[in-house]
Amino acid sequence: MDVLVLSRIQFAANISFHILFPTITIALAWLLFYFKVRFDLSQHPVWMRAYRFWVKVFALTFALGVVSGITMSFQFGTNWPGFMETIGNIAGPLLAYEILTAFFLEATMLGIMLFGFNRVPAWAHTSATFLVAFGTSMSAFWILVLNSWMQTPDGFEMREGVAYATDWMAIIFNPSFPYRLSHTLLSSALTVCFLVAGISAYRIYRGDNKKAPNVTLKTALFAAAILAPTQAFVGDLHGLNTLEHQPAKIAAMEGVWHTEKGAPLVLFGLPDEATQSNKFSIEIPTLASLILTHDPAGEIKGLNEFEGAHPPVAPVFFSFRVMVSIGLLMIAIAWWSSITLLRKKRLSALQLKILMSMSFSGWIATLAGWYVTEIGRQPYLVHGVLKTADAVTTIAGENVALTLAAYLSIYCVLLIAYIKTLLNLARKAVDVEEYDLSLPGLPEQKTQGNTATRGAN
Amino acid sequence: MFDFSHHQLALIFAALTALSILLYAILDGYDLGVGICLPLNNEAWRDTSIASIGPFWDANETWLVLAVGLLLVAFPSAHSAILKALYLPATLLLIALIMRGVAFDFRAKVKPEHKFRWDITFKAGSILAAFSQGFMLGIYIMGLEYTLWSTLFAGFSGICVSAAYALIGNTWLILKTSGDLQLHAIKRSKQAGVFCFVGILSVCLINPLVNANAFEVWTQGPFVYLYAAIPLLCFAMFALGYLVLRRLPLEKDEGAWLPFLMTAIIFMTCFVGLALSFYPYVVPNALTIYEAASAESSLNIIFFGAIVVVPIIAAYTAVAYYAFRGKADALRYY
Numbered sequence: 146m147d148v149l150v151l152s153r154i155q156f157a158a159n160i161s162f163h164i165l166f167p168t169i170t171i172a173l174a175w176l177l178f179y180f181k182v183r184f185d186l187s188q189h190p191v192w193m194r195a196y197r198f199w200v201k202v203f204a205l206t207f208a209l210g211v212v213s214g215i216t217m218s219f220q221f222g223t224n225w226p227g228f229m230e231t232i233g234n235i236a237g238p239l240l241a242y243e244i245l246t247a248f249f250l251e252a253t254m255l256g257i258m259l260f261g262f263n264r265v266p267a268w269a270h271t272s273a274t275f276l277v278a279f280g281t282s283m284s285a286f287w288i289l290v291l292n293s294w295m296q297t298p299d300g301f302e303m304r305e306g307v308a309y310a311t312d313w314m315a316i317i318f319n320p321s322f323p324y325r326l327s328h329t330l331l332s333s334a335l336t337v338c339f340l341v342a343g344i345s346a347y348r349i350y351r352g353d354n355k356k357a358p359n360v361t362l363k364t365a366l367f368a369a370a371i372l373a374p375t376q377a378f379v380g381d382l383h384g385l386n387t388l389e390h391q392p393a394k395i396a397a398m399e400g401v402w403h404t405e406k407g408a409p410l411v412l413f414g415l416p417d418e419a420t421q422s423n424k425f426s427i428e429i430p431t432l433a434s435l436i437l438t439h440d441p442a443g444e445i446k447g448l449n450e451f452e453g454a455h456p457p458v459a460p461v462f463f464s465f466r467v468m469v470s471i472g473l474l475m476i477a478i479a480w481w482s483s484i485t486l487l488r489k490k491r492l493s494a495l496q497l498k499i500l501m502s503m504s505f506s507g508w509i510a511t512l513a514g515w516y517v518t519e520i521g522r523q524p525y526l527v528h529g530v531l532k533t534a535d536a537v538t539t540i541a542g543e544n545v546a547l548t549l550a551a552y553l554s555i556y557c558v559l560l561i562a563y564i565k566t567l568l569n570l571a572r573k574a575v576d577v578e579e580y581d582l583s584l585p586g587l588p589e590q591k592t593q594g595n596t597a598t599r600g601a602n
Numbered sequence: 603m604f605d606f607s608h609h610q611l612a613l614i615f616a617a618l619t620a621l622s623i624l625l626y627a628i629l630d631g632y633d634l635g636v637g638i639c640l641p642l643n644n645e646a647w648r649d650t651s652i653a654s655i656g657p658f659w660d661a662n663e664t665w666l667v668l669a670v671g672l673l674l675v676a677f678p679s680a681h682s683a684i685l686k687a688l689y690l691p692a693t694l695l696l697i698a699l700i701m702r703g704v705a706f707d708f709r710a711k712v713k714p715e716h717k718f719r720w721d722i723t724f725k726a727g728s729i730l731a732a733f734s735q736g737f738m739l740g741i742y743i744m745g746l747e748y749t750l751w752s753t754l755f756a757g758f759s760g761i762c763v764s765a766a767y768a769l770i771g772n773t774w775l776i777l778k779t780s781g782d783l784q785l786h787a788i789k790r791s792k793q794a795g796v797f798c799f800v801g802i803l804s805v806c807l808i809n810p811l812v813n814a815n816a817f818e819v820w821t822q823g824p825f826v827y828l829y830a831a832i833p834l835l836c837f838a839m840f841a842l843g844y845l846v847l848r849r850l851p852l853e854k855d856e857g858a859w860l861p862f863l864m865t866a867i868i869f870m871t872c873f874v875g876l877a878l879s880f881y882p883y884v885v886p887n888a889l890t891i892y893e894a895a896s897a898e899s900s901l902n903i904i905f906f907g908a909i910v911v912v913p914i915i916a917a918y919t920a921v922a923y924y925a926f927r928g929k930a931d932a933l934r935y936y
Binding site for chain 2: 201204205207208209211212213214215216218219221222223226229230233234235236237238240241242244245246248249250252253254255256257259260261264265269307309310313538539540544547548551552555559562565566569570
């Protein structure tokens with residue numbers, strides 16, 4: 146097979162697998178910091194319980210994020226040498242600053258956060274938790290600077306086919322960066338809200354009537370009820386920004402083949418590159434123009450204006466619909482469950498089941514969103530500067546096929562192991578005895594009773 | 603801001619990259635070594651061994667990211683040339699690092715009956731990671747070419763690097779554990795030390811034979827006598843280390859830190875020796891650091907960041923090691 150196609154699949158596989166874990170750790174770190182601060186302020190053991198359970202999930206997720214991320218630092222050179230050859234002067238400092246200001250901070254402080262509770266004073270442990278959260282966010286900051294710059298490059302000049310920086314502030318705060326950063330951080334927050342809500346619901350559903358899962362469920366759902374609509378708003382702004390700088394991507398997302406005024410919103414359809422049209426499409430008249438230009442008669446540029454330089458339509462079109470549907474579902478479920486919680490103090494079995502089934506919905510939405518923006522940037526690697534095909538390696542295709550097969554198989558194993566372990570941690574937590582208010586911080590013990598009632602389980 | 607010349611920057615970044623690789627070899631070396639020697643027949647020892655590296659391994663592995671990252675940003679063409687030549691062993695290394703990194707966390711969180719499975723994964727991953735690093739080093743020394751002899755040498759180098767990691771891992775255990783496990787680590791340190799010694803000796807002999815540049819560095823030039831101090835220091839550490847290991851453990855655990863320190867010095871001398879052999883080349887006999895370095899303005903910006911941040915990294919790393927000083931506790935989430 147073609148080394149370009151294989152390298153693209155391999156990079157997509159590596160980065161898709163990798164993003165699953167940082168997208169959890171970025172927001173989960175802040176949630177843990179919140180639990181820890183609540184504990185420091187109130188000394189109420191329920192916050193420590195919440196911290197203690199989720200810090201284990203954090204440790205596992207963080208480890209997967211670290212090891213899957215190392216792969217990336219090798220792949221830039223091995224599979225995409227043209228990337229650094231062309232824009233190394235821009236990407237280099239950004240990647241270096243990520244490693245220096247974020248990676249070491251989070252990795253070092255993680256040790257204290259996980260195992261240092263009895264080794265350092267309380268304030269130092271809380272600070273370590275804060276610094277881990279700060280580090281994960283810094284890491285997101287730098288990598289999104291680079292990603293956004295690849296989408297909307299600015300502050301540079303080309304000399305003999307190589308990019309040179311002319312204005313670092315323009316590079317860092319490039320046009321799409323503020324929107325992409327907010328959109329990504331919010332997606333991380335929502336992923337964590339639904340993960341925490343889902344796992345807490347699973348514990349409650351299995352008969353865990355302790356206080357901790359109820360507290361975490363409430364925290365996650367209320368946060369989601371606020372953040373999910375915010376995400377829709379930020380996503381809209383991000384879309385408008387994309388329309389300004391990468392109109393071909395928007396045309397692919399909306400399935401607009403020909404430039405038109407008063408373009409309809411295609412709810413669903415099958416984009417067909419051969420006939421340059423959507424089959425079986427269900428449309429709402431003029432809505433796309435209204436959303437994107439805030440004018441029912443506004444003009445939307447169609448794919449016909451970007452002949453030979455627009456992304457493949459179908460994957461962008463479908464990924465976008467997957468992302469938006471999950472986003473809307475999140476708003477609905479978060480509001481419905483939050484209102485029930487406020488009124489009745491507890492959720493119905495049906496609601497618990499829905500939340501359980503949505504535990505990993507954030508992952509799907511995040512991946513779909515990244516596919517929209519990354520496939521939507523094609524055929525460019527750096528928009529308007531470097532084409533993906535021009536950056537690829539000269540390694541033999543068979544070697545890439547071999548490594549791709551190896552990566553894919555271990556990713557499958559690890560993904561299954563990760564999800565099974567999360568559920569196992571949740572089941573173990575069900576058996577833990579409720580805290581004794583007079584003895585905070587004692588090791589957790591299993592109750593005889595709870596285990597007995599679960600019988601053959 | 604700084605305004606170094608291209609020449610100076612190439613040298614500065616070569617030194618920074620080299621320092622990161624050395625720190626990686628020492629720091630991740632000890633936790634890989636603990637993994638290599640994980641005793642499959644004793645669960646309590648396994649728990650203690652792993653507890654001794656628990657708070658540190660994440661940060662240790664970050665030095666690899668920094669080393670590869672610096673190579674990527676400061677010498678992009680060298681990064682591409684070296685890693686393309688090492689594509690398959692590097693992938694093996696990455697997969698091994700992934701498996702051992704996650705095994706470490708999974709073992710503590712899965713059902714008890716699955717724990718042993720992840721212990722084996724941890725050990726196998728550590729061995730594979732160490733071997734592939736040694737293999738990559740071997741191929742690099744042989745000029746990034748795959749012939750029968752270079753592959754055989756690289757395989758031998760893989761075994762020697764594994765032995766070196768086993769040595770530093772066991773000396774780490776001497777420092778961080780007590781009782782039977784410490785005695786066991788002392789025994790293992792002696793065994794690994796012999797392997798390691800043989801390996802270093804053979805690289806010292808083979809490298810000048812295959813690399814004209816290395817031969818010149820070690821036999822001609824104004825600093826030959828000064829350079830001779832490097833292997834002498836290295837072999838002196840082996841001799842001293844052996845004497846120390848024979849006397850350990852002492853009353854009140856005195857001197858338990860000595861073998862680790864000596865092994866770290868051995869690593870340092872070997873590394874400086876190798877670096878001198880290859881200077882000014884970053885891709886052996888093909889590309890020098892001066893030819894491969896990126897644009898001045900970008901390197902100046904990174905250097906500015908490094909000068910500010912690296913002391914801070916050193917400071918909080920010291921805090922972490924201080925917080926977990928003394929013998930390893932059972933690994934509990936507080």
